[in-house]
Amino acid sequence: MLDRLPHWAEPVADYILHTGVKNTLIIAGTSVFLSLVVGVLLGTLLTIKFLPIRAAIRSYIEIWRGLPIIVTIFILFFGLPTLADELHIEALRLSEIKAAILGLSLWGSAQIAEATRGAVQSIPREQHEASAALGFGWVGRHVNVILPQALRRLLPPLVSLSVNVIQNSTLAQILGVPEILETAERSTERLSIPTVDPVTLEVEGGGDNHAFEIYGAVFVLFFLISFPLTRLAAFLERRLVV
Amino acid sequence: MTVLANFDWSYIWEHRDELRHGLRLTLEISAIGIAGAFAIGLILGAARAHRIPVISQLAAIYVELIRNTPILVQIFLLFFGLPRLSDHLKFEPFTYAWLAVMIWGGAFNTENFRAGFEAVPARYREAAFALGFTRIRTFLNITLPIGFRISLPSTINTYVSVMKNTALLTAVAIPELTNTALDLLSTDFRTWEMLFVLAATYLALVWALSGLIRLLERRLALPEST
Numbered sequence: 001m002l003d004r005l006p007h008w009a010e011p012v013a014d015y016i017l018h019t020g021v022k023n024t025l026i027i028a029g030t031s032v033f034l035s036l037v038v039g040v041l042l043g044t045l046l047t048i049k050f051l052p053i054r055a056a057i058r059s060y061i062e063i064w065r066g067l068p069i070i071v072t073i074f075i076l077f078f079g080l081p082t083l084a085d086e087l088h089i090e091a092l093r094l095s096e097i098k099a100a101i102l103g104l105s106l107w108g109s110a111q112i113a114e115a116t117r118g119a120v121q122s123i124p125r126e127q128h129e130a131s132a133a134l135g136f137g138w139v140g141r142h143v144n145v146i147l148p149q150a151l152r153r154l155l156p157p158l159v160s161l162s163v164n165v166i167q168n169s170t171l172a173q174i175l176g177v178p179e180i181l182e183t184a185e186r187s188t189e190r191l192s193i194p195t196v197d198p199v200t201l202e203v204e205g206g207g208d209n210h211a212f213e214i215y216g217a218v219f220v221l222f223f224l225i226s227f228p229l230t231r232l233a234a235f236l237e238r239r240l241v242v
Numbered sequence: 243m244t245v246l247a248n249f250d251w252s253y254i255w256e257h258r259d260e261l262r263h264g265l266r267l268t269l270e271i272s273a274i275g276i277a278g279a280f281a282i283g284l285i286l287g288a289a290r291a292h293r294i295p296v297i298s299q300l301a302a303i304y305v306e307l308i309r310n311t312p313i314l315v316q317i318f319l320l321f322f323g324l325p326r327l328s329d330h331l332k333f334e335p336f337t338y339a340w341l342a343v344m345i346w347g348g349a350f351n352t353e354n355f356r357a358g359f360e361a362v363p364a365r366y367r368e369a370a371f372a373l374g375f376t377r378i379r380t381f382l383n384i385t386l387p388i389g390f391r392i393s394l395p396s397t398i399n400t401y402v403s404v405m406k407n408t409a410l411l412t413a414v415a416i417p418e419l420t421n422t423a424l425d426l427l428s429t430d431f432r433t434w435e436m437l438f439v440l441a442a443t444y445l446a447l448v449w450a451l452s453g454l455i456r457l458l459e460r461r462l463a464l465p466e467s468t
Contacts, residue, residue, distance in 0.1 A: 068444055078433050083245060169312075188322065211326045215318045219315050
């Protein structure tokens with residue numbers, strides 16, 4: 001299929017599909033994983049009736065859900081390094097991609113925490129009582145009885161979150177991480193610069209950066225990734241409701 | 243901590259004019275985007291709920307295209323792709339800015355309104371028909387006022403997102419709040435002052451709007467649903 005493309009498009013498609021897609025998947029995959037682990041933990045703890053814990057988790061959720069994700073990423077990328085000197089923690093000097101992943105994970109974990117709280121609370125009280133009667137402590141009760149059931153109800157929101165994280169991984173472009181959108185942007189920039197053939201001295205390219213075709217292709221690419229997943233989320237929603 | 247000790251309130255105060263100008267642009271783009279998203283959602287949502295041929299299918303395609311692609315890609319396509327397509331599609335950056343957030347919000351709002359209108363019990367409409375109401379009068383007098391109230395919480399959520407999405411316009415150098423603060427940050431390196439302004443302003447706006455949802459939910463709750 002790639003053979004039928006105009007000659008300028010081949011290196012562009014190659015760059016976007018190899019470098020861009022790879023980085024988008026790394027960002028999105030890591031963020032979804034972190035969001036799930038942290039979100040399920042915080043969401044379960046949110047059902048404890050101990051006010052300080054609940055208040056702390058509630059603030060976490062409201063802050064990271066309230067801020068535009070790009071502002072969160074800026075706080076991590078520009079703010080944390082100023083603390084690195086003072087606290088002598090070099091790990092706070094986040095790379096661009098790490099700042100993006102962490103920013104997305106803070107937002108995603110807040111979303112998952114809220115969904116988990118709902119899912120855990122939807123498990124009937126008898127399940128808690130029965131497992132307590134069997135001698136399970138709080139941790140054993142949740143790990144062995146409550147969460148396995150709650151996680152089933154968490155599946156549709158988790159798939160929706162994955163779609164959102166994949167789409168929002170484009171925010172890494174603003175810091176210059178070569179994910180799909182950034183590789184597309186670099187391609188349009190490269191195409192707008194004329195190249196001179198070193199032998200014939202003929203000037204080639206330049207002028208048209210093919211921005212419409214390239215960003216249009218990126219648009220289609222994201223649609224092809226997201227659409228099946230949103231269908232899957234809708235399907236799971238219908239399946240698991242009963 | 244020296245970071246806290248060095249926090250300089252006067253720096254924020256000295257640059258209040260730039261920041262206020264940025265905030266104004268954020269609010270202007272949000273307001274136009276929200277108004278447009280309301281109109282698009284209302285019209286296309288009604289078309290979807292009533293399965294009006296052609297318009298309903300086109301609206302469904304529009305909704306799926308926008309909901310399944312990142313808004314940042316939509317912004318790039320509008321700002322850099324569209325002007326390349328035709329000279330008639332060259333507008334000012336401000337126009338592209340509100341168009342981008344409006345098109346996004348309109349798609350989400352179409353779904354919100356569709357769900358709201360479809361949630362109006364069929365027996366209400368049947369009662370209206372029995373009283374001799376035409377289809378249009380049934381919509382205006384029954385489906386619209388009730389469906390609107392049902393969809394209110396989800397539409398306000400969409401408006402909050404429209405406002406938050408204006409922060410992404412910094413990627414295409416629209417001098418809204420985020421862009422203004424980042425510009426100042428990169429000239430004077432007063433990092434925490436600017437991050438504080440950004441976080442505090444957005445959280446205040448988002449929390450105020452979310453508070454409004456809860457207030458409206460209580461005030462406008464339908465008698466039947468409580």
